[in-house]
Amino acid sequence: MALPIFSSQSPFTKSQNFPSFFHKNPNFSFISPNFKSFQPRNGKLGDLKKRVVENYSLRLDSALSLEKEVGSSGNGGIDNNNNNREKIYDAIVIGSGIGGLVAGTQLAVKGAKVLVLEKYIIPGGSSGFYERDGYTFDVGSSVMFGFSDKGNLNLITQALAAVGCEMEVIPDPSTVHFHLPNNLSVRVHREYIDFITELISKFPHEKDGINKFYSECWKIFNALNSLELKSLEEPLYLFGQFFQKPVECLTLAYYLPQNAGDIARKFIKDPELLSFIDAECFIVSTVNALQTPMINASMVLCDRHFGGINYPVGGVGGIAKSLAKGLHDQGSNIMYKANVTNIILQDGKAVGVKLSDGREFFAKTIISNATRWDTFGKLLKKQDLPEEEENFQRVYVKAPSFLSIHLGVKADVLPPDTDCHHFILENDWDELEKPYGSIFLSIPTVLDSSLAPEGRHILHIFTTSSIEDWQGLPQKEYEAKKELVADGIISRLEKKLFPGLKSSIVFKEIGTPKTHRRYLARDSGTYGPMPRRVPKGLLGMPFNTTAIDGLYCVGDSCFPGQGVIAVAFSGVMCAHRVAADIGLEKKSPILDSALLRTLGWLRTLA
Ligand SMILES: NC(=O)c1ccc[n+]([C@@H]2O[C@H](COP(=O)([O-])OP(=O)(O)OC[C@H]3O[C@@H](n4cnc5c(N)ncnc54)[C@H](O)[C@@H]3O)[C@@H](O)[C@H]2O)c1
Ligand SMILES: CC(C)=CCC/C(C)=C/C=C/C(C)=C/C=C/C(C)=C/C=C/C=C(C)/C=C/C=C(C)/C=C/C=C(\C)CCC=C(C)C
Structure with missing residues (x-):
């Protein structure tokens, strides 16, 4: 059994140390007139402290309201006696990753009644968070695209704004620092x-x-x-x-x-x-x-x-929390510990879902934020795999998962002006795509020191790893292997970047592909689709509609693929298509079928 990397209790009940924003020396000076952003280099510390306090209270407020929402009724006002057949929603969203939340909130603001069903105890999926010993860890990495105040592609900012939310962000002075072969x-x-x-x-x-x-x-x-x-x-x-x-x-x-x-x-x-x-x-x-x-x-x-690249104050998990709250504010519901096991079909149309505890919910449309492999391999019977999905699985395979190591370290192990994100491939370019070949490292406390206790930094290290490497091991061997592999990765970082790293570690938690599979409900813990061979660009990537009437997919196994901003776009696209299909947006049935047929045909060329 995998070691949980997420809290098994509600993270909102934990008390936290007061964030200390001033001990580290973030190296940035981006100023934006309309967008809330920190400017520690030139800004007044008093103001900054006040804003951190406000933000912290906001985090607590939203955490508490979310706790209330999840805790007291436990189900967002939903009938526990299985009388839900009459309660027809416009859309049920399976999963509250960023893809599912954006689809849900966009639909809710268009006037749809949405129910989001999340298996885990908090929203966000791979953009979630967990707390341990005074640290707030991002589950996925911390590089946030699409989170600025300008253009049309700031989809995270727009998704939040659509439900009246705005988050404070810290501009990252660099996206990533590459450390590559030949000391490049x-x-x-x-x-x-x-x-x-x-x-x-x-x-x-x-x-x-x-x-x-x-x-x-x-x-x-x-x-x-x-x-x-x-x-x-x-x-x-x-x-x-x-x-x-x-x-x-x-x-x-x-x-x-x-x-x-x-x-x-x-x-x-x-x-x-x-x-x-x-x-x-x-x-x-x-x-x-x-x-x-x-x-x-x-x-x-x-x-x-x-x-x-802009980092949300308080951690990436705040994005999903804000969207979940926004969804609720729009009169829709999100329900946690709601594990969908089946999509219910009636005359070939998706009409509802069944949970592992036997409850059933019904809606005009069903949107799955589970991966396409999970949607068509588990939530629907595998033998019903439509041709369109066969085509997808012909062109794409599951990308490997990750081994992730969350560390708390003594702050003085990092040299001054250390960048937030690093990518390390020491010796051989051929190792780039091999499991454990290259190392990703994020140190979000370089930007937001409130994520760790005073005098500490967070190191989030990850490297590609496949589930096959971790299956079938007795518990003791599994634990020993985790330690061994993680030790190898940490030694490499110690040699390349941070001498003395090992002895500075005060907290360590290791997640394997099995951990990702268990807590994110992603088949083999996959990071998303990866082309089997050389693809024809994005041509083969399916959009949101599926061959099953009333069933839509959203998330990273839909166009345009992996990444928070990418799944946010898939959420926007999905909400628009669903809204048109349930009469909340204009549509033309004749043009619809012509376009959908053409797009389906184009995908077969990939
Ligand atoms: N910028 C970054 O560095 C970064 C960080 C984290 C994640 N990401 C990206 O986020 C992408 C994933 O986002 P996403 O929205 O597609 O999905 P996701 O995996 O983040 O979320 C899916 C959610 O659905 C839930 N779920 C799955 N099956 C369920 C079921 N049967 N019943 C109820 N709930 C169920 C899971 O618990 C999870 O919360 C990844 O591709 C990754 O690239 C990027
Ligand atoms: C280093 C470290 C530490 C770390 C690292 C980090 C990470 C991991 C990160 C990650 C990230 C990611 C993954 C990201 C990604 C992103 C993406 C991919 C995005 C994308 C997006 C895209 C888009 C938006 C697209 C769009 C498109 C369009 C709009 C198109 C259009 C077209 C036209 C109009 C034409 C038409 C035609 C037809 C339809 C056929």
Whole structure:
């Protein structure tokens, strides 16, 4: 049995030390007039302290109200006597990951009555949090795209704003610091020009190629950023966008089937620089650049400079908590400890769900935030696998899971001005995609010291790992293996970045792929879909509708794939398509079936 990395009790009942924001020295100075952001370098400490106190109280308030919502009635006012057949919701959302929460909240603000059913005790899934010994740990990593105050692609900010929420964020001065073979060290600065200058200084002979590749990314990003983002499966919207922004839409259509690695090779010849582009893609797609869709690569390679990476004060878990509260404020419900075991079909249409405790709930539409493998392999009978899903499983396999290590360390082990995020691949480029080959490291306390007790930092370390490596072991061996593998990873970090790391550890918790499977209800603990071979860009990625009438999917096994901002977009698209289908948005049945058929056909070409 896996060691739980999440609290088995409600995390909201725990008392916490008062956050001490001032002991560390965050190295940033981003000021935004309209967006709440911290400016510790120039700001007044008194004001800052006040805002931290306010934010902390807000966190407690929302935690308490969530506790009340989960605790007292335990079910958000839902009938426990299984008389729910009459209580027809507009939509039931299975799972409260960011994908499910965005779909749910977007529908709720359009006037739909939504019920979100979450298996775990808090919302957020892989964007959740857990608390231990005064530390607040992010379950997933802490790199937040789409959380700025500008453009059309700040989807996290927009999702929160839609339900009247705003979170304070801390601008990250760099997205990631790469530590690569041959001592290649590249810091991805927030300012594009600083990043490009640093990269060119490492590869001066490729100045032209570097400029051309990243400019191509900007072309795509600017096209994306100019559109109003809604469902690409809704023809009135899609044709409207083509009419208003033909050049941008054609640009996106052109790049839709292309991958970043091919485009990089048009401009760049140096194999080491191409490997660097692989690493750039790998950290967001877990595959190399040749397998990473160009649209997704452009999105992340540019948003980090356009809106920048911004960390929510109090931790990533606050995003899901705010969305859950927003959903509730809109008159919809979220229910925890609600493990959906079956999707109920009637005459081939999805009409409800059944929980492990036998209760049933019914709705006009069912939206699954479980992975497509779980949705079609577990919640529906496997033998009913529609052709469309067979096609998906032909093109995509489950990406490996992660081994994750959450550490509390003595603060003085980190050199001054340590970056928040690091990616480490010491010796051999060939190890990039291999299990345990490369190491991801986030130190969110560099930005928000309130996440750890005074004088401590959080190190969240993760590396790819497959479930097969951890299955079938007796408990004792499993525990011993966890310690052994984690020790190897920590030793590598000690050697490469932080001498004395081991002796500075005061808290350690290790999660394996089994832990991820257990607590996130994700088949094999997978991080999401990964192309089986070289994909045709994003062409093969399914959208939100499924072959089952009334059933929709949302989350990272839908277009455009892995990532918090990506699943937020899938939530926006899903809500739009569902709203059109239940009469809350305009729709054209004739155009609908023509477009859906065309998109289905296009996917078979992938
Ligand atoms: N920026 C980052 O670094 C970062 C951090 C964390 C997560 N992520 C991304 O988030 C993505 C995942 O988001 P998501 O929204 O697709 O899903 P998710 O896995 O985060 O959430 C799914 C939720 O559904 C619940 N669930 C699943 N099956 C259920 C069932 N049968 N009954 C009830 N509840 C059920 C799970 O408990 C979970 O809370 C990942 O791809 C990852 O890339 C990124
Ligand atoms: C329909 C047709 C056919 C056509 C038409 C044309 C058009 C119009 C098109 C359009 C399109 C669109 C709109 C699209 C969109 C897209 C998008 C939005 C995308 C997005 C994406 C995103 C992504 C992918 C993201 C991701 C991220 C991630 C994954 C992250 C992660 C992170 C991590 C892991 C971190 C690392 C760490 C360290 C280093 C420590």
